[in-house]
Amino acid sequence: MAKGEVSSPILTAARATELLGTMLGGYNVAPLIELLDNPAMAEIAAKALSHTLLIFDAFHDVQEKAEAGNTYAKQVLNAWAKAEWFTNKPEMPQKLTVTVFKVTGETNTDDLSPAPDAWSRPDIPLHAKAMLKMPREGIANAEQQINELKQKGFPVAYVGDVVGTGSSRKSATNSVLWFMGNDIPYIPNKREGGVCIGGKIAPIFFNTMEDSGALPFECDVSAMAMGDVIDIHPYEGLVKRHDSDELVCKFELKTDVLLDEVRAGGRIPLIIGRALTDRARKLLGLGASTVFKRAGDVAASTKGFTLAQKIVGKACGVAGMRPNTYCEPYMTTVGSQDTTGPMTRDELKDLACLGFSADLVLQSFCHTAAYPKPIDVAMQHSLPDFIMNRGGVSLRPGDGIIHSWLNRMLLPDTVGTGGDSHTRFPIGISFPAGSGLVAFAAATGVMPLDMPESVLVRFKGTMQPGITLRDMVNAIPYEALKRGLLTLDKKGKKNVFSGRILEIEGLPDLKVEQAFELSDASAERSAGGCTIRLNEAPIREYLNSNVTLLQWMISQGYGDVRTIERRIKNMQAWLANPVLLEADADAEYFEIIEINMDDIKEPLLACPNDPDDIKPLSEVAGTVIDEVFLGSCMTNIGHFRAAGKLLEKQTGDLPTRLWVAPPTKMDQSQLTEEGYYGIFGKAGARMEMPGCSLCMGNQARVKEGTTVVSTSTRNFPNRLGNGANVFLSSAELAAVCSIMGKIPTFDEYMHYASQISETADDTYRYLNFNQMESYQKQVDSLKAS
Numbered sequence: 001m002a003k004g005e006v007s008s009p010i011l012t013a014a015r016a017t018e019l020l021g022t023m024l025g026g027y028n029v030a031p032l033i034e035l036l037d038n039p040a041m042a043e044i045a046a047k048a049l050s051h052t053l054l055i056f057d058a059f060h061d062v063q064e065k066a067e068a069g070n071t072y073a074k075q076v077l078n079a080w081a082k083a084e085w086f087t088n089k090p091e092m093p094q095k096l097t098v099t100v101f102k103v104t105g106e107t108n109t110d111d112l113s114p115a116p117d118a119w120s121r122p123d124i125p126l127h128a129k130a131m132l133k134m135p136r137e138g139i140a141n142a143e144q145q146i147n148e149l150k151q152k153g154f155p156v157a158y159v160g161d162v163v164g165t166g167s168s169r170k171s172a173t174n175s176v177l178w179f180m181g182n183d184i185p186y187i188p189n190k191r192e193g194g195v196c197i198g199g200k201i202a203p204i205f206f207n208t209m210e211d212s213g214a215l216p217f218e219c220d221v222s223a224m225a226m227g228d229v230i231d232i233h234p235y236e237g238l239v240k241r242h243d244s245d246e247l248v249c250k251f252e253l254k255t256d257v258l259l260d261e262v263r264a265g266g267r268i269p270l271i272i273g274r275a276l277t278d279r280a281r282k283l284l285g286l287g288a289s290t291v292f293k294r295a296g297d298v299a300a301s302t303k304g305f306t307l308a309q310k311i312v313g314k315a316c317g318v319a320g321m322r323p324n325t326y327c328e329p330y331m332t333t334v335g336s337q338d339t340t341g342p343m344t345r346d347e348l349k350d351l352a353c354l355g356f357s358a359d360l361v362l363q364s365f366c367h368t369a370a371y372p373k374p375i376d377v378a379m380q381h382s383l384p385d386f387i388m389n390r391g392g393v394s395l396r397p398g399d400g401i402i403h404s405w406l407n408r409m410l411l412p413d414t415v416g417t418g419g420d421s422h423t424r425f426p427i428g429i430s431f432p433a434g435s436g437l438v439a440f441a442a443a444t445g446v447m448p449l450d451m452p453e454s455v456l457v458r459f460k461g462t463m464q465p466g467i468t469l470r471d472m473v474n475a476i477p478y479e480a481l482k483r484g485l486l487t488l489d490k491k492g493k494k495n496v497f498s499g500r501i502l503e504i505e506g507l508p509d510l511k512v513e514q515a516f517e518l519s520d521a522s523a524e525r526s527a528g529g530c531t532i533r534l535n536e537a538p539i540r541e542y543l544n545s546n547v548t549l550l551q552w553m554i555s556q557g558y559g560d561v562r563t564i565e566r567r568i569k570n571m572q573a574w575l576a577n578p579v580l581l582e583a584d585a586d587a588e589y590f591e592i593i594e595i596n597m598d599d600i601k602e603p604l605l606a607c608p609n610d611p612d613d614i615k616p617l618s619e620v621a622g623t624v625i626d627e628v629f630l631g632s633c634m635t636n637i638g639h640f641r642a643a644g645k646l647l648e649k650q651t652g653d654l655p656t657r658l659w660v661a662p663p664t665k666m667d668q669s670q671l672t673e674e675g676y677y678g679i680f681g682k683a684g685a686r687m688e689m690p691g692c693s694l695c696m697g698n699q700a701r702v703k704e705g706t707t708v709v710s711t712s713t714r715n716f717p718n719r720l721g722n723g724a725n726v727f728l729s730s731a732e733l734a735a736v737c738s739i740m741g742k743i744p745t746f747d748e749y750m751h752y753a754s755q756i757s758e759t760a761d762d763t764y765r766y767l768n769f770n771q772m773e774s775y776q777k778q779v780d781s782l783k784a785s
């Protein structure tokens, strides 16, 4: 219609062109550029393009037209150079008046976007109804209470003591903004903007708020109560009672750039728009634009770099990246799982992405495969093609947990991200993010990052008998608690790891599968990322194995083949010239925590229901246990063998309900071959399909109010089951609990632990696919064909 090829009695060509201009980019861009040559429509098309940001390579088409003398194309370039897309939007006002919706204690992302309602996440208005659905102090019906607060005539702001802990799910942000944000013109069922105030706001949640154009900030919220009306003075950093001078609290914005982000409608539109403006100004020979606030300079330092700073530096083409520097590292590997995947898909469509620029994007189905709803099945059918058509790699339902696969595709010393907060690479580094940022990283191949500071955890000494790696995982918060660097109380909570990079040294010979147990748990510390210093030998062993796995994937019909082949070549190139980055001896850390393994003489457990609440075994021994879960991305094949060897000697019924879920189908098939499935079955265990199972709690769940020992990642209230009390421990200790029906004393535990150590060499073997005949045969036949 805009081109005049067809007509309509209800829509003129001019209106059709205007409507094309309401799209954010993608399929509307080419016709709008074409219309710049149409005398009747060119002015409208130029106006539309002037505020369109998702232009990508079509920039060259506008440039060509301008150089050929098209005045409307020149007008578009000038509008981009002047940042009219930004300056035409209203500035942040001097004062914002809001009504407080106060949520006391900690709100984690499970409270905002409950796992059992994960299926409805892409339907934002529907999913928002599940926000805070579990009654808590002062909140019985969140939606009704928010609607009542709106009657005061002001927008409602989310105010909490600790906000957004837990996962990276953008659905948590979407739900908050559905109630507290603003409509987006021409985009239904989604909102942007809004205000979120927290005594502490979890870093990933903070970022997803920024991405959505909200104003998040941290301050002392103790003087704000449900229903208070407050005036926020964003430029002065003051919160006052409405229309009074009574000061409620002072605050500092994380950066002044936040004001630009709110004005632009979010961090992502700001980044893309700024790049478009810079590009147009460069073409027109103009200097840098002065309309944007830029991050301040970072103090120069002559000190060395940490491992994380070197890895990020490498991804940005420099020697190292100093903390607090804004950068855009290249994203080598991006992961997407199935409860956030549909939102990532929607964000990719919003970004008009038709092909990934990140080197490898992987999609999994680990959260929904076991007990899918019809909506999950539909997603499982459509999402693989969506990903593979853009050059990504898609797993299949039943394959297993995203991280256990994605880790096997990593390249040393590279950077990535993923839409799951446990995207925590054991080699290289990852910065997990919400679906908006993950889509941005996948589409553009870079990710905006304010380089975090680092906290070094250095292990020394020797691991004591009966002590496992999971105890080392728990030793990190345990030591931080002892030193006052971490506190349990949610009011005024201290957490030295929050938003920082956790860098781990002192266990360089761990297998990479083991190292992941440490990096995975950095999510529970609310760390922004994690690095582990490993020696070349375990990495070489892992990559040799993974090359075979990827070749086997091709033989089994996985796609996109070109992407998998490229990754194999890159792995082989590293193996041919294995160079690993290392931290400089004089690198600067925000804090150094030393853990002497000689001092850890009994297992450590995270107690109900806080992954930071670590206690030694002797303090909780004797607690009656109803259910035990062996599974999650924290487990590897060694854990299941250890448990199987203890269960094999068990006669009679277990006093507990035992759940077993291996992380991948490769673990499942190996455990079956070695007879462990027979042992688990005989013991009466409930065998779950490879995947997240109870860890996510969105499908099967433990019984209400039971006491559980779990090997999963986190024990937030209600995650594994309503009102469940969950201890997190090693698989070895969990297996003992399943046999005894209680948490054992130290002596009881050691009775079993000594049995495990007798056969440790056979138990703790990992999946080296290059040495496994069944995989090698398939690869050989592929090569032969």
Ligand code: SF4
Pocket (backbone or CB within 6 Å): 366, 401, 402, 403, 420, 422, 631, 632, 633, 634, 691, 692, 695, 696, 712, 713
């Ligand atoms: S096993 Fe748990 S932590 Fe790991 S990816 Fe699944 S839900 Fe997330």
